[in-house]
Amino acid sequence: MKDLFRGELVRFTLEEPEMRARAEVRWQHDTEFHRLADGDPARLTSEKKIKEWFEKQAEGPQPERYSFTVRTLAENKYIGFLGMWVDLIHREAWVGLGIGEREFWSKGYGSDMMKLCQQYVFSELGMERLSLGLHEYNPRALRSYEKCGFRLEGRTRKDVLREGKHYDSLWMGILREEWLQMQNGEHK
Amino acid sequence: MFDIQTQLFEGQDIRFGPIDHEKDAEIESRWTHDSEFMRLMDTGAARPLSAAMVKKQYEKLEKQIEEEKNIFHFMIRTKADDRLIGKATIQWIEWTNGNAFLRLGIGAAEDRCKGYGTQALQMLLRFAFAELNLFRVSAVVPEYNAGAIALVQKCGFVQEVCRRKSLERDGRRWDLYVYGLLNDEWRNQARG
Numbered sequence: 001m002k003d004l005f006r007g008e009l010v011r012f013t014l015e016e017p018e019m020r021a022r023a024e025v026r027w028q029h030d031t032e033f034h035r036l037a038d039g040d041p042a043r044l045t046s047e048k049k050i051k052e053w054f055e056k057q058a059e060g061p062q063p064e065r066y067s068f069t070v071r072t073l074a075e076n077k078y079i080g081f082l083g084m085w086v087d088l089i090h091r092e093a094w095v096g097l098g099i100g101e102r103e104f105w106s107k108g109y110g111s112d113m114m115k116l117c118q119q120y121v122f123s124e125l126g127m128e129r130l131s132l133g134l135h136e137y138n139p140r141a142l143r144s145y146e147k148c149g150f151r152l153e154g155r156t157r158k159d160v161l162r163e164g165k166h167y168d169s170l171w172m173g174i175l176r177e178e179w180l181q182m183q184n185g186e187h188k
Numbered sequence: 189m190f191d192i193q194t195q196l197f198e199g200q201d202i203r204f205g206p207i208d209h210e211k212d213a214e215i216e217s218r219w220t221h222d223s224e225f226m227r228l229m230d231t232g233a234a235r236p237l238s239a240a241m242v243k244k245q246y247e248k249l250e251k252q253i254e255e256e257k258n259i260f261h262f263m264i265r266t267k268a269d270d271r272l273i274g275k276a277t278i279q280w281i282e283w284t285n286g287n288a289f290l291r292l293g294i295g296a297a298e299d300r301c302k303g304y305g306t307q308a309l310q311m312l313l314r315f316a317f318a319e320l321n322l323f324r325v326s327a328v329v330p331e332y333n334a335g336a337i338a339l340v341q342k343c344g345f346v347q348e349v350c351r352r353k354s355l356e357r358d359g360r361r362w363d364l365y366v367y368g369l370l371n372d373e374w375r376n377q378a379r380g
Binding site for chain 1: 190191192193194195196197203204205206207208209246250253254260261262263315317318319320321375
């Protein structure tokens, strides 16, 4: 059977709250990273407080929330995270991911994380579709998701106001059958 | 003007950072032992605080931030040696009206008058207007805080309120001013 937690460049792990808080304190300082990943205002929270949040999250695995951390295979370096929200009734999953370590941007790590996520969602959780959202001002993410087989399904106009400019939010999705087709194509 | 990529928390000589509960309390406690600093920062009675009391205040503040979602708080550190020199806050945010009050302090006397406050206020204004999209911000300044008055005027604030003889200090009465700056005014001045 396939290793669900191991891709070509990265693997899924779950780091301890101490480790996650230490990394998060650095990553939150990078407001470009924050703005690409999130629509909320950037915040600077203490390591103590962030650790408390992760400790709360670690109290027990929830059936509708899957949260992984990500390490590189080559250096075994903790570079980011990937989270999924699962609707078990309608068989839809949402995904959000981030690479906090900037030197790993634009090198295929995000796409590798996403491929692992798709495999997990379709062949472990048995979902029918995988959805995601992103900001218009993040073309790098758009290209990566397209590369992974996501289709643009819609946009919410003028959804984000930043630096005095309005931007759209984009919504993408991939269906189980589309993912299966991609898998078969690759194995031919 | 700024863009999405330009870092919000990095200035020329300073950066904004989160509270370090262990290290910062000692330093901030030292600032509170300087009655002049306390009088410049606050209209209430100046009193020294122990590091343990400051730590308690940090915990209370972060709880309030999490629950009430109307405060943004930053510690000001030097980029050269990562030393805590002050703090900056956006508080009493009314989200529906887009209003908030700013607070800013450089703790140690030897760090004042070096341009740190100006940089911190400029960063705070960009955060308030370009990240939080607020409509206006206010600053409350006592008449005897000449440094703060000069600073907010330099940044384009307009004196909107003068509460006459509001404060009692050193045996005389002082006015309390409220200065205000609108998003449009800030944007025009940033454009030059």
